[in-house]
Each structure stands twice: as C-alpha cells, then as structure tokens.
C-alpha cells in the first residue's frame with residue numbers, strides 16, 4: 292500500500308480537483324482517491340507539497356518505429372528488425388519519461404509493436420502501456436505501404452485486418468487518404484479507400500470488440516470515415532491540392548457522429564511555420580479551432596517519430612502539442628481531459644486508464660506547480676508511475692527511488 296499526497300489531485304475529468312488530495316495505490320491499481328487523510332494509513336507515504344497529481348498522459352498517435360529524424364522511406368540501408376526493435380524500446384523509454392503512460396502506436400512493421408508491448412508488460416523494457424495497431428491497412432504502394440499492410444479490394448482488406456487481429460493487434464489502422472513521405476502513394480488530399488472499403492475494416496475490428504483509427508486528410512475521406520463509423524479520425528486536416536480548407540459543415544457532421552479526432556499536434560509545430568510558411572500553419576490551426584467550435588471531440592496525440600519535411604517530431608515533445616491546443620482556444624482543464632479521459636476512451640482503454648478512479652491502473656504523474664493555471668508545468672515531472680511502478684528517469688529519480 293502506498294499513499295501519494297499533493298496540493299492538488301486532478302481526476303482527469305474537466306474541473307474535478309481535490310485540494311490537498313491523496314491517492315492510495317496497491318498492487319499496481321488505484322484503491323482510493325480523496326482528500327488528505329481519507330485513505331487511512333499506509334507504510335509508504337510520499338508527500339509532495341507544491342505538486343499536482345494527475346492521470347498519466349496518453350499519446351493517442353505515435354510511431355515508435357520511426358526515429359523522428361530520418362525519412363524511413365529514403366533511408367539508404369534499411370534497419371534490421373532487431374535493430375529497429377531496440378530503437379523502439381528507446382523511444383518508449385523517452386515517451387514514458389515525458390509523462391506518457393499509455394501510447395497508441397498507429398503503425399509499425401513486422402508486428403514489432405506487439406513484441407515491445409508485451410515486453411513492457413513483462414517488465415523487460417521500460418515504457419508506457421501500448422495500444423498497438425500493427426500494420427496500417429493501405430493500398431498497394433499507398434501511404435506507409437512499407438509496413439506490410441497492402442490491400443486493394445474488400446477481400447484483401449478483410450484478410451489483412453484479420454491477420455493483424457490474429458497476431459494480437461489492439462486496434463486497426465487504415466489509411467483512408469494518401470499522405471506525406473511515401474513517394475508512390477497518392478497525395479494527402481486524394482482518397483485511397485471509399486466508404487464501403489472502410490466499412491469492412493470497421494466490421495472486422497468491431498467483431499472482436501476493437502476500434503479503428505483512420506488516417507484522413509482529404510475532405511472526401513473525412514466524410515467516408517464518419518459514414519463507415521471509424522473510432523478516431525487521425526489528422527483530419529481538411530487538405531486540398533491548394534492547402535487546408537476548413538469545411539464547417541463537414542466538421543458539424545464529425546461532431547454529430549461523436550467520432551473522435553486526433554489532429555496530431557506536437558511540439559515541433561513552430562517548425563511548420565519555417566518549412567511550410569505562415570499561411571499553411573494558420574490554415575491548419577484554423578481547422579483545429581473550427582472543429583473545437585463545431586463541438587468535435589478532439590484528443591491529444593503527436594504522431595511522434597514521424598518527421599515531415601525534415602522537421603523532427605521528438606518522442607518526448609508531448610506537452611508542446613498540448614500547448615498548441617491552448618493557442619486555438621482550449622482551456623487548460625479541457626486540454627488535460629483531452630490528454631487523459633477522452634484519449635483513453637478513444638483508444639479503447641477507458642475502463643482501465645485515463646482517470647484517477649478506484650480499480651483503474653495506477654498510471655499517474657506528479658508535477659511541480661499547477662498545470663491548470665500553467666500548462667508548461669506538465670514538464671516539471673517529479674514522478675511517473677506506470678501501473679504503480681516508478682519510472683526512474685532524470686528528475687524522477689531524485690524524488691522517489693524506483694519501486695519494484
């Protein structure tokens with residue numbers, strides 16, 4: 292039994308703050324959450340004056356198999372799977388050291404994400420709990436085809452979906468539109484699949500109680516994703532051949548369907564201004580602001596690992612992405628909810644993670660300061676617990692020793 296006390300305990304749900312709160316943890320799970328003294332006695336009490344305790348953050352869109360710098364397509368000598376798996380383990384360590392205790396990996400080759408997910412659960416590697424999509428389903432030569440999930444018609448789509456699920460995928464990823472960084476793929480504003488084809492992916496996932504994450508930049512693809520009933524739309528950037536063009540009616544359709552959107556904002560957003568120009572950046576942000584106004588349920592996710600146009604998107608830049616949400620009008624309490632409760636629900640792990648509630652995994656962070664008034668305080672990590680286990684990393688070590 293262990294008690295963690297702090298000036299503030301945030302449950303994750305918007306506006307729920309327990310002043311002078313404490314969390315009681317036992318065997319990797321949360322036993323109780325309440326005001327100081329409510330948990331009774333425990334042999335191990337960690338008092339953190341000046342700190343805030345909140346649920347561990349969730350990155351709903353990462354690629355641990357990318358190295359955040361090098362274009363994986365044009366890389367001269369492809370890495371062996373063995374080498375790549377070690378790189379993924381290092382990326383997972385970085386991610387959790389930034390306070391991310393659950394991450395959804397939306398595309399990896401060779402089922403390496405499953406190997407890493409299971410190794411982390413066994414304690415062989417340090418990282419967040421992983422929700423793994425394995426090979427993204429894409430057309431032949433389509434966006435991210437090199438991860439091995441090519442399928443052009445409905446029987447082929449069904450087969451790849453079933454193979455991924457047989458291997459142990461936690462969700463399915465489908466490339467509804469083209470994308471950047473794959474020279475042979477259609478451009479981002481051109482659909483790869485129609486509604487009927489996307490529906491096949493949704494059916495196969497739903498038959499096993501799983502969700503679908505769909506990569507979609509194009510207007511027509513965003514509409515198809517809603518019609519097919521995917522769980523989350525990734526990027527949702529309203530891209531056309533001449534740039535981002537937000538469509539309020541389409542945003543309204545997304546909002547009314549309840550489909551989650553992960554707009555993949557990250558800490559390197561300022562670099563977009565340098566590489567693509569001010570107009571491109573502002574038009575993209577206008578879409579995220581427009582979706583907020585339309586009432587679209589947006590969640591935090593960074594596309595970490597994916598470098599676009601030479602822009603590094605570091606696996607530890609999570610909080611930078613949250614700060615982008617603040618620039619388009621979201622309040623800090625809303626953003627914390629998007630990074631915890633809502634992201635957990637969207638990733639299919641809302642029953643076990645995303646909020647500080649009895650019975651859930653003891654995935655939590657403690658930060659110096661108060662992120663409700665200053666979002667940047669989320670960088671002041673004093674403690675990161677993944678299922679109650681302390682992640683000894685940098686500043687984290689100095690506050691509490693690692694517990695086994």
Ligand SMILES: [Zn+2]
Nearest residue numbers: 354397594597
């Ligand atoms: Zn991605």
